[in-house]
Amino acid sequence: xxxxxxxxxxxxxxxxxxxxxxxxxxxxxxxxxxxxxxxxxxxxxxxxxxxxxxxxxxxxxxxxxxxxxxxxxxxxxxxxxxxxxxxxxxxxxxxxxxxxxxxxxxxxxxxxxxxxxxxxxxxxxxxxxxxxxxxxxxxxxxxxxxxxxxxxxxxxxxxxxxxxxxxxxxxxxxxxxxxxxxxxxxxxxxxxxxxxxxxxxxxxxxxxxxxxxxxxxxxxxxxxxxxxxxxxxxxxxxxxxxxxxxxxxxxxxxxxxxxxxxxxxxxxxxxxxxxxxxxxxxxxxxxxxxxxxxxxxxxxxxxxxxxxxxxxxxxxxxxxxxxxxxxxxxxxxxxxxxxxxxxxxxxxxxxxxxxxxxxxxxxxxxxxxxxxxxxxxxxxxxxxxxxxxxxxxxxxxxxxxxxxxxxxxxxxxxxxxxxxxx
Amino acid sequence: xxxxxxxxxxxxxxxxxxxxxxxxxxxxxxxxxxxxxxxxxxxxxxxxxxxxxxxxxxxxxxxxxxxxxxxxxxxxxxxxxxxxxxxxxxxxxxxxxxxxxxxxxxxxxxxxxxxxxxxxxxxxxxxxxxxxxxxxxxxx
Numbered sequence: 001x002x003x004x005x006x007x008x009x010x011x012x013x014x015x016x017x018x019x020x021x022x023x024x025x026x027x028x029x030x031x032x033x034x035x036x037x038x039x040x041x042x043x044x045x046x047x048x049x050x051x052x053x054x055x056x057x058x059x060x061x062x063x064x065x066x067x068x069x070x071x072x073x074x075x076x077x078x079x080x081x082x083x084x085x086x087x088x089x090x091x092x093x094x095x096x097x098x099x100x101x102x103x104x105x106x107x108x109x110x111x112x113x114x115x116x117x118x119x120x121x122x123x124x125x126x127x128x129x130x131x132x133x134x135x136x137x138x139x140x141x142x143x144x145x146x147x148x149x150x151x152x153x154x155x156x157x158x159x160x161x162x163x164x165x166x167x168x169x170x171x172x173x174x175x176x177x178x179x180x181x182x183x184x185x186x187x188x189x190x191x192x193x194x195x196x197x198x199x200x201x202x203x204x205x206x207x208x209x210x211x212x213x214x215x216x217x218x219x220x221x222x223x224x225x226x227x228x229x230x231x232x233x234x235x236x237x238x239x240x241x242x243x244x245x246x247x248x249x250x251x252x253x254x255x256x257x258x259x260x261x262x263x264x265x266x267x268x269x270x271x272x273x274x275x276x277x278x279x280x281x282x283x284x285x286x287x288x289x290x291x292x293x294x295x296x297x298x299x300x301x302x303x304x305x306x307x308x309x310x311x312x313x314x315x316x317x318x319x320x321x322x323x324x325x326x327x328x329x330x331x332x333x334x335x336x337x338x339x340x341x342x343x344x345x346x347x348x349x350x351x352x353x354x355x356x357x358x359x360x361x362x363x364x365x366x367x368x369x370x371x372x373x374x375x376x377x378x379x380x381x382x383x384x385x386x387x388x389x390x391x392x393x394x395x396x397x398x399x400x401x402x403x404x405x406x407x408x409x410x411x412x413x414x415x416x417x418x419x420x421x422x
Numbered sequence: 423x424x425x426x427x428x429x430x431x432x433x434x435x436x437x438x439x440x441x442x443x444x445x446x447x448x449x450x451x452x453x454x455x456x457x458x459x460x461x462x463x464x465x466x467x468x469x470x471x472x473x474x475x476x477x478x479x480x481x482x483x484x485x486x487x488x489x490x491x492x493x494x495x496x497x498x499x500x501x502x503x504x505x506x507x508x509x510x511x512x513x514x515x516x517x518x519x520x521x522x523x524x525x526x527x528x529x530x531x532x533x534x535x536x537x538x539x540x541x542x543x544x545x546x547x548x549x550x551x552x553x554x555x556x557x558x559x560x561x562x
Binding site for chain 2: 114
């Protein structure tokens with residue numbers, strides 16, 4: 001039963017996700033998929049492949065009389081006057097195959113080849129959905145190496161529906177989080193494989209995935225620390241393989257660096273500086289990021305407390321993840337909490353942490369594994385996980401229906417709206 | 423056998439998507455429908471917008487309105503094309519007034535719907551508004 005559930009889990013989530021995606025757009029619960037942050041991530045593709053213009057100028061002229069809407073994270077760099085898109089090119093690169101299919105269908109169906117008509121929208125949205133599913137398949141492959149099917153299934157269900165992962169696979173699929181989730185899952189799995197067999201292909205793959213992680217969200221460079229934590233004994237003996245990985249990673253970053261150089265005159269820049277966002281490392285809002293009604297990570301996804309418990313319960317292989325997960329999580333927390341826009345704008349739960357869910361999966365599994373042989377604990381943890389999953393699904397639906405605010409939720413609002421669907 | 427079934431499925435999908443029956447409900451570059459005070463339904467465009475009309479229509483009347491003057495105080499201009507064929511450039515010299523332009527749509531279409539593209543020479547921030555487009559009246 002559990003084995004069958006694990007085998008068909010990704011397909012079942014895929015079916016549910018496509019149904020949810022179709023419902024969201026058929027019922028008009030959200031604007032077309034390429035919106036908000038998704039617009040800025042996607043923009044590189046129509047600029048380069050339809051408008052044949054890497055400067056982002058042609059799209060601005062054609063659609064917006066030479067400027068960009070305020071919601072887009074795109075500003076002119078003061079010294080050169082060139083457009084700088086604050087978000088990097090990684091998501092667009094990952095969307096490319098979907099974009100090409102959308103472009104071909106647009107031409108075939110005589111739809112407007114403007115980069116934003118029907119097929120382009122669905123191609124971008126379904127790209128995020130697909131990468132989330134691939135990420136889940138990779139997490140499943142990682143967990144199956146060390147855990148029983150029942151534990152793997154419980155972990156996958158909790159991870160998918162007890163957090164905001166399903167939301168970022170469907171409702172906000174063009175944001176970077178589904179893409180980053182997939183890349184971090186590939187990173188963790190590949191590190192395990194590279195530890196066992198450091199072939200040239202594995203080293204190149206490691207470098208490419210590392211480059212992809214940084215290209216998708218610069219701040220996610222913290223996930224690269226998983227490698228030294230998991231393989232600290234192997235680092236020096238495998239320095240040649242690591243050099244190969246570094247070359248592959250650098251090659252991936254080169255187009256972005258060249259673009260920054262052309263736009264700003266520098267090889268790497270703080271691309272968010274022009275948006276008025278800044279770090280305030282002296283007063284990080286750690287309590288707010290973790291527990292607030294606004295976007296508190298554990299407030300909106302209490303299921304994640306099971307992963308925290310897992311950090312203490314983990315034995316053998318998953319134990320080796322505790323340090324890597326703890327350090328990356330602490331760094332990520334400090335960076336996000338120090339950011340002037342610590343809620344990251346409108347979002348369901350705290351989306352900054354969705355990217356690293358593959359890394360906490362072994363800790364989730366550790367809790368379920370520990371409870372499996374203890375009947376009382378099993379009942380308690382199963383009940384907590386079920387309630388957390390149901391609550392998360394209910395609140396996600398409230399968010400989709402526009403009942404829960406997109407940001408700045410207060411305790412009084414939360415209490416008034418608790419489990420209300422009208 | 424399985425491969426043939428897949429190829430047949432893809433071929434059938436491509437045939438269906440060549441001329442989709444639902445294209446008439448598809449548009450791009452528009453904001454949601456609104457109503458002006460007398461109750462006229464309309465949608466704002468951005469700098470460009472597209473929609474579909476049935477291919478058997480011989481002409482369409484396109485209601486256009488602007489709330490802003492064009493570049494340098496000149497009238498806003500709206501270029502209209504049908505399946506990439508130039509139809510007309512409509513000038514909107516007066517603000518807050520609906521201008522209804524009748525446009526012949528002759529020529530063979532070869533599909534169920536013709537694509538109408540609208541391009542505006544002025545977009546006003548912060549909401550990036552081009553012109554208001556009312557409900558299209560078709561002549562068959």
